Amino acid sequence: MGVGATSLKRPAERLLARAAYGLAMTALLSGAVNALVLVSPLYMLQVYDRVLRSYSIETLAYLSMMAAACVAALGLFDWLRGVGLARFGRWWDETARPDVLAAALASARRDGPAPGSSLQDLQQVRAFVGSPSMLPFFDAPWTPLFLVLIFLLHPLLGLIAVCSALVLACFAIGNDVATRLSLAGCGARQAENATFAATALRNADVVHAMGMQPSVIALHGKRQEAINRMQQKAGERSAMLLGASKAIRLGVQTAILGAGAYLVIENQLTPGGMIAASIILGRALAPVEQAIGAWRSFVAAREAHGRVKALLRRIPPETEPTALPAPAGRLSVENVSFYLQGQERPVLRQVGLQVAPGMAVAVVGPSAAGKSALCRLLVGSWLPSGGQVRLDGAALGQWRSADRARFVGYLPQAVELFGGTVRDNIARLGDAVDAEVVAAARLAGCHEMILRLPKGYDTEIGDGGTFLSGGQRQRIALARALFGDPRLVVLDEPNSNLDQEGEAALVAAISAAKEKGAALVVVSHSFAMMRVVDAIMVLRDGAVEKFGPREQILRELQPLPLRAQTAPGEFRREAAE
Incomplete structure (x- = not known):
């Protein structure tokens, strides 16, 4: 995608249109991974409810071979989506960079000094979209399916699972609000301070000759301290919510085992169903917990992406005009x-x-x-x-x-x-x-x-x-x-x-x-x-x-x-x- 493309779409729109393909492929692979995750609870269900009752070695062997094949496929698909995300991040950077740099240069021509942080923002987005931090956001949409499966095992277990998922969702929303408030404007301040440091390094001889080093260090440190306080505050809030969410998830898994044991005693559930429900619940809640842990990176990348998109939408793509004959120089x-x-x-x-x-x-x-x-x-x-x-x-x-x-x-x-x-x-x-x-x-x-x-x-x-x-x-x-x-x-x-x-x-x-x-x-x-x-x-x-x-x-x-x-x-x- 080049700046001189003949498409009438703005660069940001072209980028988003082409990005949809890579995201769709990652979503398909995530669907396959989440479907194959059910292999473990289904295997446990069959072992407890069929193999241990029938003492059939042949059944155990067939189940084990099928499970091994599915686990191998799970590993392959998980590897493919990791590779796909890494390549998607690289594609994102290489595709957007010419437009972002051209827009920054055009902005400098029109408004004065170029927004030098634009490429840093692009790199921050690239680091997030190409990393495993993206995976919880592809796995989380499958949580409702897992909750439905737990409901099919028993309504009581399904009710426990839904309540726990709602609680963790509230934690995720609270984490978003707290992190957003703590990190508001942090990226822009970080870019400004980085520019200040780069300017000081370019003029190191002037800084040293005129005794400005203490002042430069003090001013840079003062600005960075404010940024660090914002990041520390966001980190502490995120850590608190992450710790609480992990405790809730483990507590709910313990509770569902207890409830499952009660249902087994009451002959309303099989032992295999009890184990399967615990495993499925853990998988259903894991993406929510992981998303809370990755939320700071997500908020920073979202803020950077917003600045990049605003720049691209503000600066229209340049198209090459009609070639003119060589000028005489008037x-x-x-x-x-x-x-x-x-x-x-x-x-x-x-x-x-x-x-x-x-x-x-x-x-x-x-x-x-x-x-x-x-x-x-x-x-x-x-x-x-x-x-x-x-x-x-x-x-x-x-x-x-x-x-x-x-x-x-x-x-x-x-x-x-x-x-x-x-x-x-x-x-x-x-x-x-x-x-x-x-x-x-x-x-x-x-x-x-x-x-x-x-x-x-x-x-x-x-x-x-x-x-x-x-x-x-x-x-x-x-x-x-x-x-x-x-x-x-x-x-x-x-x-x-x-x-x-x-x-x-x-x-x-x-x-x-x-x-x-x-x-x-x-x-x-x-x-x-x-x-x-x-x-x-x-x-x-x-x-x-x-x-x-x-x-x-x-x-x-x-x-x-x-x-x-x-x-x-x-x-x-x-x-x-």
Whole structure:
């Protein structure tokens, strides 16, 4: 099941429709297992009521062989449904994961930060549906059948069995209510705390350098303590109800033996019927007791499934639009506005911009002016709240994802590389011809730098590029942005970690991309960048303050303290702000 499927159903509905088949097969196997469970009480019934009275060795032998065959079949069916559940859990994860990840990414484009806990929720559901914890919920529907069989043996025994089943059902309902109240919101809090810990680990050098470790540990511990209290409370309530239910089940089994013995004395029941009733009752009540024990896992999985389903239903499946011809690189930003979810003040307000092929525009402005937000909108990472971003007249959403990968290059302000080799990252984790990878590196001016790495293009860079310096990561990310033949290139502070050599290579790369006919938008306050751009746009408070040819905007900014710093190639940042 893929995101680009032509089915009109939403992903959650497609998933549920296909899941019904696996659940139906498990239910059929559970029916066979529960039917064969009756072998033991029926065998005991025949042994006590026929074999011990007739002293027939032949009858005992035939009964024993039949019972052995049925027990073997029981083991086979029980094994098959266990295997089926494990495979069902794997299928669930592999089938739902693309849609869940796509929905999370789409939600991030529309609403801001991605709900990173979605995949954790999916894994929690997968761990439950693929585990033996699911089996009591398939066995419990057979409890009424077992109660009917006990009624057939004797109404008094059936009455005892029904009363005990009702009591245990009340315990199960109470366990559900108590666990649900105790664990309300626990999964979401756990995901938030895990995200907090992951952020702290990614910034371990900052945490250590500025003495933040005690505060991080204390804050994480405080949050986790609250979660642990919720889980402990739920566990204690569940343990109490589970212990009570086990005591009730054993007590009822003892009571039914006593009642059965009385009925045998009164000649209203055979000894075999007494033993059979006790065994059947134990089997009838076992799933209820097991379900109470597994209820915490069930509640957690149900809560996680609810969040996953809500995400899938909220984000419609994306379908691939009609393929468009290769763009020339005309970028149009038409009165674009953008609001972050939950914020009343817009990040961008009525921004307009036209960039022709072979033209480079510099975007400058103070912090929080909306420069990075504009970059994300230009490449389609975020969707505008109003207005439209177009490439060759087509809104970005009208371009196929594969075409966007070919024709759009992006270097974010916070450079993120993926675990793997240098080649993998430049090739955007896809299949590529070696010559294309090397060409992108040469265009970015980092080919020689890469050759100096231990294994060149095949060097493993570690998760997030941890084995590289900041400048190396930025230059490799620039090569990734220039990989292929991008018609639109957006660079957000591309020289923030570069030395003079790296900045010179960046300027050369921008000039080369312009010569190839790409439209470029560069967020930078570097004086060197100003030399290669054709126009400058000044953003302030999310709105365009100035926009025009480079020379005109520089002249208008001259009354400000706009001058080169001591270090050549560096433009005074506060001048543009």
